[in-house]
Amino acid sequence: MSFGFNPAPKPISRRLKPTTKQRGRITPEVYQGAMERSGGYCERCGKPGRQEYGTLQCAHLIRRRKIEVSTTVNDVAMLCGPSVNTGTCHNWIDYTREGREWAEQFREELYEKARLKEGR
Numbered sequence: 041m042s043f044g045f046n047p048a049p050k051p052i053s054r055r056l057k058p059t060t061k062q063r064g065r066i067t068p069e070v071y072q073g074a075m076e077r078s079g080g081y082c083e084r085c086g087k088p089g090r091q092e093y094g095t096l097q098c099a100h101l102i103r104r105r106k107i108e109v110s111t112t113v114n115d116v117a118m119l120c121g122p123s124v125n126t127g128t129c130h131n132w133i134d135y136t137r138e139g140r141e142w143a144e145q146f147r148e149e150l151y152e153k154a155r156l157k158e159g160r
């Protein structure tokens with residue numbers, strides 16, 4: 041018989057990875073941050089988010105499944121939409137290779153700026 045300390049084993053933490061949908065969720069804070077950054081203008085073409093140009097939409101700059109944890113303000117851009125209409129910036133980044141590359145580049149720049157802002 042042993043007198044060893046024998047605590048109950050710790051429950052194994054099995055935190056599930058957020059789903060693609062959860063990771064892709066744009067929270068009101070993220071939306072607000074992107075809107076403030078854009079100043080109400082499309083972050084690609086610079087058109088104001090007015091009716092005649094279509095509405096500004098908060099667009100993902102990378103595929104949702106590539107997002108690690110959750111969507112941050114640096115993963116999105118305010119772009120003119122709607123994404124289903126050819127010729128809008130949101131459509132361009134979602135459906136053309138050129139647009140996709142621009143989006144990834146733009147995202148890099150956002151993260152770089154965020155790093156500089158926080159840094160030292």
Ligand SMILES: [Zn+2]
Pocket residue numbers: 082083084085086087119120128129130
């Ligand atoms: Zn635009």
